[in-house]
Amino acid sequence: MWTYIAIAIGGTLGCWARYAMTNLVQAIYGRGFPYATLSINLLGSLLMGFLFFATLERLTISPAVRTGILTGVIGGFTTFSTFEMETLLLVEQGDTFKALLYVFLSVVPGFLGAFGGAYIARNL
Secondary structure (H helix, E strand, C coil): CHHHHHHHHHHHHHHHHHHHHHHHHHHHHCCCCCHHHHHHHHHHHHHHHHHHHHHHHHCCCCHHHHHHHHHHHHHHHCCHHHHHHHHHHHHHCCCHHHHHHHHHHHHHHHHHHHHHHHHHHHCC
16 A cells, blocks of 8 residues: 555656656747657656666665655656657657657667666666
8 A cells, every 4th residue: 555655646746847847948948849858758767777776776765665766756757658749749740850869869868877877876
């Protein structure tokens, strides 16, 4: 039961953080390219890589809290379904280059972020 509560609380916090970051990034860079979702997914990848291994190998926290952080906060913060929809809309608008650029910039640096987060957690 505590795990579900931790996920619900974490998910709420992650969604609030995503909404706030979306508003901030769009206010700065506009909506011509999905910078908000891209930055959220890259930061989320880094945080997931770091927190997954830091809470597995270095920190002692309860399984419920760990799940609340990883599944709730990070899961609520990142935006894979939004990423997919924005990519589809770019293609449908005839911006195939932007769509491919978006996919590349999300996947490659996202993986590097997860890898970097894991490396940092393991080598602090």
